[in-house]
Amino acid sequence: xxxxxxxxxxxGGQLRDAKGGxxxxxxxxxxxxxxxxxxxxxVQDIEDAIAAARRAFDDTDWPTNVDLRVSLVQKLYxxxxxxxxxxxxxxxxxxGAAMGAVGRAHVDMAMDGWKDYLAVFPQVQWQKSYGERSxxxxxxxxxxVYEPVGVVGAITPWNxxxxxxxxxxxxxxxxxxxxxxxxxPNTPGMGAIFGELAAQAGFPPGVINVVFGEDAALAxxxxxxxxxxxxxxxxxxxxxxxxxxxxxxxxxxxxxLELGGKSAKIVLEDSENFAMDVATTMxxxxxxxxxxxxxxxxxxxxxxxxxxxxxxxxxxxxxxNWGDFDNPxxxxxxxxxxxxxxxVLSYIAxxxxxxxxxxxxxxxxxxxxxxxxxxxxxxxDVDNSMRIAQxxxxxxxxxxxxxxDDDDAVRIANESSYGLSGGVxxxxxxxxxxxxxxxxxxxxxxxxxxxxxGDLPFGGYKSSGIGREWGxxxxxxxxxxxxxxxxx
Ligand code: NAD
Numbered sequence: 001x002x003x004x005x006x007x008x009x010x011x012g013g014q015l016r017d018a019k020g021g022x023x024x025x026x027x028x029x030x031x032x033x034x035x036x037x038x039x040x041x042x043v044q045d046i047e048d049a050i051a052a053a054r055r056a057f058d059d060t061d062w063p064t065n066v067d068l069r070v071s072l073v074q075k076l077y078x079x080x081x082x083x084x085x086x087x088x089x090x091x092x093x094x095x096g097a098a099m100g101a102v103g104r105a106h107v108d109m110a111m112d113g114w115k116d117y118l119a120v121f122p123q124v125q126w127q128k129s130y131g132e133r134s135x136x137x138x139x140x141x142x143x144x145v146y147e148p149v150g151v152v153g154a155i156t157p158w159n160x161x162x163x164x165x166x167x168x169x170x171x172x173x174x175x176x177x178x179x180x181x182x183x184x185p186n187t188p189g190m191g192a193i194f195g196e197l198a199a200q201a202g203f204p205p206g207v208i209n210v211v212f213g214e215d216a217a218l219a220x221x222x223x224x225x226x227x228x229x230x231x232x233x234x235x236x237x238x239x240x241x242x243x244x245x246x247x248x249x250x251x252x253x254x255x256x257l258e259l260g261g262k263s264a265k266i267v268l269e270d271s272e273n274f275a276m277d278v279a280t281t282m283x284x285x286x287x288x289x290x291x292x293x294x295x296x297x298x299x300x301x302x303x304x305x306x307x308x309x310x311x312x313x314x315x316x317x318x319x320x321n322w323g324d325f326d327n328p329x330x331x332x333x334x335x336x337x338x339x340x341x342x343x344v345l346s347y348i349a350x351x352x353x354x355x356x357x358x359x360x361x362x363x364x365x366x367x368x369x370x371x372x373x374x375x376x377x378x379x380x381d382v383d384n385s386m387r388i389a390q391x392x393x394x395x396x397x398x399x400x401x402x403x404x405d406d407d408d409a410v411r412i413a414n415e416s417s418y419g420l421s422g423g424v425x426x427x428x429x430x431x432x433x434x435x436x437x438x439x440x441x442x443x444x445x446x447x448x449x450x451x452x453x454g455d456l457p458f459g460g461y462k463s464s465g466i467g468r469e470w471g472x473x474x475x476x477x478x479x480x481x482x483x484x485x486x487x488x
């Protein structure tokens with residue numbers, strides 16, 4: 001089934017095929033068969049994109065013309081808005097989004113976030129006074145001005161590609177940067193549409209460029225190493241994030257990293273809706289492929305057996321109601337690729353070897369539609385030191401860990417190299433807040449509070465990243481501070 005338009009590169013204002021004409025198949029996760037074709041950018045294409053972005057930053061008024069930026073970013077929003085149907089198709093075919101998940105985690109969430117960026121943009125402070133100060137026998141007036149950092153290489157993953165692409169591209173453009181967007185090889189179409197619609201919106205050549213290729217690392221590494229690129233904004237795995245820091249060191253690259261997670265939800269024994277707090281942690285939405293999902297469930301030892309029974313019933317109730325491309329009520333489809341499916345299955349085998357008990361799921365389900373399907377899976381009797389509790393699986397696999405008291409719960413939640421998100425449920429808001437304050441993560445949801453939205457800064461502690469995306473802070477990541485002082 002080939003149903004997507006060809007994904008073309010966008011370089012220096014031109015939509016184009018790769019130099020040399022190479023293309024690659026976009027493999028659809030539902031069937032494992034190609035759903036489209038994408039240009040396979042050559043080294044020369046990537047060179048051209050970097051040069052175009054540099055020229056647009058250095059030689060045009062893009063970095064200083066705020067009105068132009070706001071009007072074009074708004075125009076681009078309107079074009080995306082008019083193409084929601086295509087965006088949904090891309091999310092479903094390329095990223096494997098189930099129909100019931102397309103809005104929440106893909107199209108609506110990204111478009112809402114875009115609107116939030118436009119809404120907070122007037123709050124950006126372009127200048128700040130530090131007042132007068134005497135020195136060297138005279139008075140000095142001091143101000144800071146905030147300027148766009150320059151050329152941004154935006155490297156993005158496949159799991160929620162529109163959301164992450166918008167998170168980076170829109171913020172960088174509003175800040176006055178020029179951008180080279182480099183989407184993952186699994187989801188080039190969700191990158192290519194930025195080029196296509198930017199061309200329609202009439203962006204100056206080179207302000208937005210989009211390159212992608214079959215080789216996952218080639219274009220990204222070129223962006224990271226090139227001295228003409230001022231900042232790398234990366235979302236993806238912690239392993240690649242570390243490599244970007246290492247390789248960026250040669251040019252002292254500014255790096256902004258949104259990385260993996262192994263977030264814990266703590267359900268305290270006084271939770272008022274214990275059954276709901278436990279059952280809703282089932283890791284099924286978008287097959288568990290979210291960086292901020294709660295993939296460790298921490299429940300009190302005193303109610304562990306009860307929690308197990310609740311989960312057993314919840315998984316049984318969820319049953320086989322997933323993996324159907326055309327069912328608008330479903331929230332779970334396949335995982336992204338054969339490689340990812342094999343990786344997740346190897347973690348399931350590891351969990352059994354490590355002595356955890358499989359409460360639900362555990363198997364591949366190629367019978368669904370031939371693609372990369374894994375059953376909703378839950379391990380109990382998990383110790384936090386096990387690899388299945390420490391490493392990011394990035395699939396529909398929940399691990400359930402008992403704790404003794406609040407201190408123990410905090411200790412377990414924090415005994416992780418990651419620090420992206422978390423959750424606390426309790427009948428006492430004070431008690432939940434006390435626990436939330438002790439958890440070392442970039443966000444914590446208390447009693448189901450929504451802490452991911454386009455007007456809120458999002459990011460990680462520890463190995464989950466550096467910097468904050470979305471909200472005012474998300475735009476300010478793309479600014480430099482210049483201090484100017486003059487004698488009075
Ligand atoms: P990945 O790290 O494999 O790839 C991410 C991007 O980096 C892709 O575009 C890929 O082509 C590119 N890349 C690969 N090797 C590179 C290299 N050597 N140099 C430069 N770029 C390179 O991640 P993925 O598998 O696409 O996505 C899943 C990961 O993303 C998970 O770890 C998930 O937690 C993380 N993620 C984090 C957030 C967040 O905001 N913190 C959001 C979504 C996903």
